[in-house]
Amino acid sequence: MNKSIIGFIGTGLMGNPMANHLLNAGYAVNVYNRTKCKAESLVEKGAIWFDTPAALAAQSDVVITMIGFPKDVEECYFGTDGVFQGIRTGAIAIDMTTTKPSLAIRLSQHASTIGVDFIDAPVSGGEVGAINGTLSIMIGGDKTVVDRVMPIFEAFGKNRVYQGAAGAGQHTKLCNQITIAGTLIGVCEGLLYGRKAGLDLTTMLQSITKGAAGCWSLDVLAPKIVKGDFSPGFTVDNFVKDLGIALEEAEAMRLSLPGLALVKQLYLSVQASGNGSSGNQALYLALEKLANLDQ
CATH class of the missing domain: 1.10.1040.10 (N-(1-d-carboxylethyl)-l-norvaline Dehydrogenase; domain 2)
Incomplete structure (x- = not known):
């Protein structure tokens, strides 16, 4: 996955340092955040800004979301300008927000209908863990897909454990x-x-x-x-x-x-x-x- 283009949505308290670690690891990173100023430091470092989740997804091989509440996740993926409107066939979507297991399952099921793989991978460790790259990552989804993206998780996570099928991470x-x-x-x-x-x-x-x-x-x-x-x-x-x-x-x-x-x-x-x-x-x-x- 080292040559993959990663789209990162949600560059707040946790997401900004996580995306920064990806840049440091040599990945090409696309970014989107509802408040653009929270992504400026990443853009200055080489990340590419996109105006909508759909536009970002259309130019990314892997899309990572790290946002707020379940309703925000739902809108980000299913909305008019959401990830599922632009994501490429064969791409991988990874939601790292803490959200409802039932929503993770629904996202996985919809992703499969459009030729996309989905992983739920919430984290623990807080802002300190995100800054230090020592997050604990709890992963649900297809094991073969998880193995493919494990090098991405290594950029900002110290403890990376596969838990089972979609929803198990949540x-x-x-x-x-x-x-x-x-x-x-x-x-x-x-x-x-x-x-x-x-x-x-x-x-x-x-x-x-x-x-x-x-x-x-x-x-x-x-x-x-x-x-x-x-x-x-x-x-x-x-x-x-x-x-x-x-x-x-x-x-x-x-x-x-x-x-x-x-x-x-x-x-x-x-x-x-x-x-x-x-x-x-x-x-x-x-x-x-x-x-x-x-x-």
């Missing part, structure tokens, strides 16, 4: 988000307990990050919370979207996930307080209000 990402949601409650409540007990939180973290509690959220997000840094590596708004999808899928499977439901309600309160664009570590702010630290 289901795996939801497992990831459910786990992060539960873990973040523990991280935030541990910090609140330490604060109430009068501990130096930075010193406390030096101990617990190296023990059984050690995890990515403790290593990356807990120090941010201690510093009062709620800037986004992954926004509350996007996390609420993901948790909502997970709850919908769980309900469809008649699966009860009470912990997940609780975390989503707490995140809704973070949104209601005007912090939807903050990082998902802003869960701490909601729990802080409930903690009665001054009593």
